[in-house]
Structure formats: structure tokens, C-alpha cells
Amino acid sequence: MTKFGKDPRPLTAILSEAAQQALAGDQDGEVDAIYIGAMNPEEFTGDSNLASQIADALGLTGVPAMRIETASSAGAAALMAAFQAVASGYYRRVLVVAGEKMTHLSTSATTRILAEVIDKRERACGATMPALAAMITEKYRQKFRLSESRLADMLCGVALKNHRNGARNPLAQFQRAITRRDYFASKLVATPLRLYDCAPITDGAAAVILTSESSEVRLTGVGQGTGPVSLQDRDVFTSFTATQIAARRAYQMAETTPQGIDFAEIHDAFTPFEIITSEDLGFFPAGKGGDAALAGTTAPDGALPINPSGGLKARGHPVGASGLAQVVDVFRRLTGQTPSKREFRRGLTQSTGGLGTNNIVTIVERADARKVANPWTPAPLPTVVAQKSHSVQRETVEGVIETFTIVHITPDGFLAPLALALIRARDGTLLMAQGEDDTQLKIGQEVYVRGIDGLYLFTVKSQLQKVQEAFSRLWRRRTASDKSKKNRSGGAR
């Protein structure tokens, strides 16, 4: 891994450094192929034809090279494809390298590129990744009946833990623990998420060599799943089906269960995603991931350390690199290269592509990893819904707020604060809408929605009713006064 953070070098140089490190730490030093993970080098750095570029940059011109992309889980996907290539017997040794360069662009440009993974209709409303993550968080809060302050404590707990862990990771972007005060003083990005709930913008790369030869650490399980791109197409908001599908396959393949995992690196691009994912992976019951974080269960000395590396939150999040950096961190902890008071034998990584739309779970273990005695019965998977159509209507429809957020850091062209809500219309379909007002928003609130130029605008019903009522009153009064005038004038006649 390179030192994550701001890196002035070109993307190819950053990827090459990680690859050279992996090759240097290897006895053989030769590889049959290169599998490269990167999310969007085309737009971040203007790099096309990346696979050939990397073969050249490593002095490995001639060697087969391909690039794999699954949005922000690209690093894990490259490892998975390389695993399949080695497992098939087609290659014996594959170099996997993944990275991204992002910090040279403005925050608004980076946010725009990252937001391209979102459904186009939702982007048109002004939705960003933090905004959608915030809406999922608000739904989680409501579903599990958490007070605003209880939820904030949980998110703060995850942020503090991961920054504390990052402070011990020399390759992390942030190497400073933060305080509760720092957390609550950080600005709101999209309610209820603050700046310290969001992973930073980062440059960096990671690399591993996968070989069919016997090795002290083995990749024993890997699984992938997808989920609806659009929030409007989802039935389930408080868990990621893509992770549940991926985890089942990975556990099954590794012949283990959540109880067999000693520690995990989880995609905490947003602190609530660490909580939700820890539930999706079967570590904690639904709605209990936050309690576990607050109770210290997921701290480095807890029963199940999560993100001992600092996670995406503190290690940094060069999008294409993160899924592979997690595996490098697990490898180092398993082999003792990262010092630890405890001995870890089996680690799990979970990487999220987009808004939980393309997730990958990997299990990596030492030969002496303990077997799990008891079989595991995973909770039944929710039915993944087929896409519904939401034709933009011009008439006003009535509905109820399914979840919402108030976006304080908006994309270019949208004024802050921007109220966004997912509305469930009377016919059961969901639609993303901008609020005409950002007050009085609450899940379950009844609203009117108007379709205008392909966009939806919503108004909280009670407000409209108030206006209508005020109008009616005014009207009645005027009519009454007209009448009385008439009467009076009539009387005068």
C-alpha cells in the first residue's frame, strides 16, 4: 500500500509504487498477469487504457493486463476476478493492484464524479452520495426507534473508534484521534450526517499477489451481490441485500460463519454503513450494530474488532483502492506485519460499490484458523425487487415521506439547504422529490407531490392545508363581509 492521502504523483506512479512493493516482497517476483481495480480514472485523471499503461509502467509490457470496475468496490472486484483466474488454473500468479487519484480536483468536481454512480433521476433532484446515505440513516433511526441523540452517539462512536485506529496506522490519511467535541462541532453534510461521518477524498493504491502455490495466508471465501441502483427501486432501506448475498457465498465457500471471523474491515464510506453492514454480515442482529459499536465490541480489544486499520473513515478512501487496501490490512494483521496484542487467524473484508449496489465480501485466513463447530442459519434474504417504473406525472399526487434528508453541502447548481425526500405515492411506488420547504419533515408525514419538467416537488400537506384553510377563512370572511356590505348597501338603498 502507498501512504494514503494527498499524493502529487500521476495515478500510474501511485499504482506502480504499490505494485512494486508487492513484487519486491515476493520471493518469485514474476507474475503471469495483472488485474487492475480503478473506479473512474477516465474522469478523475484522464487516464484511459489503464491496464496497458500499468504493464508498461511496471516494465512488464507483454504481460496480460485487464482492468475491473464495480464503482467503489473495484479493488475487491479485481481481486475476485484474479481469484477466478488463478482458481481456474489459467494463471499461476497474478498481481492485483488497485487505486485512484482524486485530491487534485475540487471537492465539487469530485462529488460530481462520485455522484455519477447514482440513478440519473435522483441526481437530477440534487442527490449526492452523502444525501442518499443520510436518507438511509434516517430510515434506520425510525425503524429501530432511536432518538436523534442516541443515533448521533452511535455514529460518533464509530467515527471516534476509526480515527483512534487510524492514529496507529502509519499509512492512514488521518493519524489523529478526534474528540466527541470535534465530532459534534463538524458541519452537517446532509442531516443527520456530519463531516466526520463521511470518508475523505484520497489518493492511494494497494496491491497483492495471488498465487496457486501454498502460502501462509489463503483467500478462502469470496462472494458478490448487486442491489438496485435507485433508492426508488428499493423495498429494503436499512440493510444492503448486495452484502447479504455476497456474505452468504463467502461464508459458504470458506466453510465458516460470522462466529468464525476474528476481525473485519468494512466499507465505512459513511459511519452508519459500518453499523448496517455489521448487521448484514451476521455479526449483530438487525438494529443492534450501533449498540455493539458503543459497547466497545468492535474496538480493537473488543470481541470483534471492526476496521482496526482506521477504515475508509481514517485510512482514507481512494475509491478504486479501498476494497483491496482492506485485504492488504487483513493480510498484514494475520501475518503479524501489523503488530497486535492478539493473534488473528481469520479476517473478513466487505467492500461497497455505489450506494450498496455492488458489494463484495472476502475471507482471508491463516492455515491455523479454527474451524467453526456450529452450522449457521442465515436470516432469509429479502426478495430483491424488480425495477418499477416511475413515469413523471404532471398532476399532483399524494403520498407519505418514506425517508428524507436536508442537504447542507449541495452539488453545483443547487441552493443549500436542500430538502430531499423519498415519497411513497398512494399506488405504492416510490419517487424522489425536492421539498419546497425544509421544515416539519418527518418520516410518515403526508405530502403533496407535483411533477414539473421531469422533477418532483413536494409540500408537506399540513402546511398546504394551513394555507388553504387560511385562504378559506379569508374567503369566508371576505364573502361574509361582501355579503354584509351588500346587505348594508342593500339596506342603504
Add this chain to the structure above:
Amino acid sequence: MTKFGKDPRPLTAILSEAAQQALAGDQDGEVDAIYIGAMNPEEFTGDSNLASQIADALGLTGVPAMRIETASSAGAAALMAAFQAVASGYYRRVLVVAGEKMTHLSTSATTRILAEVIDKRERACGATMPALAAMITEKYRQKFRLSESRLADMLCGVALKNHRNGARNPLAQFQRAITRRDYFASKLVATPLRLYDCAPITDGAAAVILTSESSEVRLTGVGQGTGPVSLQDRDVFTSFTATQIAARRAYQMAETTPQGIDFAEIHDAFTPFEIITSEDLGFFPAGKGGDAALAGTTAPDGALPINPSGGLKARGHPVGASGLAQVVDVFRRLTGQTPSKREFRRGLTQSTGGLGTNNIVTIVERADARKVANPWTPAPLPTVVAQKSHSVQRETVEGVIETFTIVHITPDGFLAPLALALIRARDGTLLMAQGEDDTQLKIGQEVYVRGIDGLYLFTVKSQLQKVQEAFSRLWRRRTASDKSKKNRSGGAR
């Protein structure tokens, strides 16, 4: 395959149509995963997170999906990765779908995006894909001592054959045969390449289902190789090492040889590439591919039909789709879905990424394909060079034209005609330079090169010398006349 050409639908709809066709033609209809090939949907259509989008669009949300990219061979790379996934036993049935949408952009915008696969320094000189292909063609002409008209006849022969073949392919973009007159009347893009030497800009998608179950047609060989991205880093210009590496592996795996191939689909993004590649694949000796094309050997009724589908030239070239469309065409011909007078049993496809930098060869055959009796000894592979450094110098260096072109269709910001040459400096390194003049260019011509603001400019030596000589003459005459004046005036004094 969709009908290639101009397609008004969004990229996801085009990919979905191809995928739905493959699923509909399948008894089982269920797949374990989706592997997607696309070169640059980020910049062509603003589509990120394509793998999840396609799973959604197909109503297969939940199913693992990943996108593979190797520039213009992405479709073949997706098939290769899917092959490895199925061969490993990880998946039983994989849907492979590849496509691109390009025609909605202006030609200059498309040319710019396509040119991003080129080395940045070469792009800075004004190099485009056709310009570099033209320089390779000129070098081929010189190496094999072909007259300009003989080369033009060969290229015209390939163009006429492929358009004739495309006229019989209902899914091809161009379904009209062209005449010799059409060919020679078409405008020069970059000498010696004309418009009819270049594949068009196209929308389209192709799909196949790969299964581990027994099937009438099997993928028996696949190989990949890379080559230097920069022309300046190459030792060999008249063949693509990446193809040679890929072909060796594919033949070896399929236990066959060039003699065992009944017909081939070759990446003819430029007509000379069909000729060069037919040599790299071992079908014809080096320098003889053009003769074979002229002799009718590669015509549909010849000994080795090449691009009976029309090739990229006439079928069209939606960049990410082409590598997979070739396989669909081979499949259809092997199964008799594409009517043919002859029975074909083993077909080969060759796909090129970038300027021959990431090439893939695939062999697909029927169970009754004949075995090849005689072993094949391929020509030794040239040593693939490591990258050399070309620091931009401010002083003038001397060198010799290695190859050149005059670009008539230039990228935005460059005036046409633009002379570009690859110059071999005295120290043996190569550098790409713009000509100060577009006349008198010839391979082997001596030049002066000046480095200015990170760019190189060259002047043909003889011209400079002429100017210098003219100057010297003028100077001598003036000096002489001054002297005579002095003498005279002195005499007058």
C-alpha cells in the same frame, strides 16, 4: 447482437437488448453472474456503475455483475474473465454482454475520447488513432518495399472485401458494397489512410452465455498480451507483439495451430491492421498478408476467410462491443445460424485494445472440429522493450525519420495538414515530433529536432541546409559586393 449503427436508445437499453436476446435463445435462462465489457461509458454517455445498472435493467438485481475494460478489446476481455470464472467452477453460467454508445457525440468529441488511449506526450503533438495507425502503415510499406500504389491496392482490397461481406450481414452498420472508385475518392484521413480504411463510429452491443455444461460450440482457447502504449517505446512497428503473445497461448490451449483455423474475425479498425494481424496470427508470413488479401485467399470463398461478417470496417465498431460481436459472428457461422456455402468448424477472433496495446485472441469450435496433425513452430517473439525515457530537450538534436504521416483530419486545436513523425535520435531513442513543413517527408530522411515547451518540432535537414546555403551564398555575395563597394569607394577616395 443488436443492429449496429446509430441507435437512439440509452446505452443500458442497447446492452439489455443484446442480453435479452442471449437469455431468450437459452434453454435454462438463468445465469449466476453478468460480466460486462465497455470501454468508456463514463465519457461517452455519462454512465458510471454500469455493472449494477445492467443487473437492474435486466431484472436480475442481486446477481453478481462486474465490468471489464481493456480499451477497445473490452468485449473480448469480459469474455475472457467470464471464461476464467466458469472454468474455475465458481460460476456455472455467466452472461457476457458488451457494448458502447458513441454516435450521439460529435466526431471531434468521439475522436478526442478515443485518443485518450494514446500516450499523453503523443496526444500533445496532435496524434490521433488514425494518425498513429498511418505511421505504422507507412513503416510497413517501407519495410516490405511496397510502392505507394501497391499498398493502396492492398488496403483498398481489404476495404472492398469487408464492405462486400457487410452487405450480406443484416446486423452490419454498412450494408452496401463499395467500388474501387468510392475507395479512392474517399478523403485522406492521415496519409496513406483514407476514410474507407477506418472503421466507423457506431452504437451497438453483443452478448453470449458461457456455461460449464456441454454445448454444441465450445470456447477452447483464449490468450491475452500487452504491448507498449507509446509508439516511442516500440522496437517493432510492423507487427503487434500483443497479438503474437495472445495467439500463442490461445493456439496452445486449444491444441491447434494457424492451419487448424477455418475462418477468422480480425480487429480491422484500420484496413492495414487486418493485414498485419493476419501475419501476427501466423496465417501468412510477415509482409505477405496484403498479397493474400489481393489474391482472394481471405474472401468468403478463399482458403481462409477473414471478416466474413464485414469486420469492424462494415459491421461497425462500438468500441467495447467489437471483441464480443466477433465471437457472436463466429458462433452463428459455426452453428449455421448465418447461412454459408461451406461448413465451418473452428473460428478465431482477434481483438485489439488501443494501438495494439491490449490484444486478445479467442478460439471457438464445434465438437467435430478437425485435429491438426502437424505441430506448429511459431516464429520467436521479439523482445518486448522496457520503457525508455525521452526527456524533452531544449537544444536541437539530429535524427532520422523512422516513420511519418500527414494528418488531414486533425483534433481540435491543430491545423490541417499536420505533419507528424517518429524520429530516431542519434542516441537511439525515439521521439514524436510535429513537422514545420509537410513536404519532402520520407522514411530515413535526416532531420533537425527542437524541443519547445515540452513539444518537439522537426525540420527536414536538406531544406534547412538549402536555406543555410542560400543564406551563405547571399552572405558571400553581400560581403563580396560590400568589399567591391569598399574597394570602389576606397578607390574613389
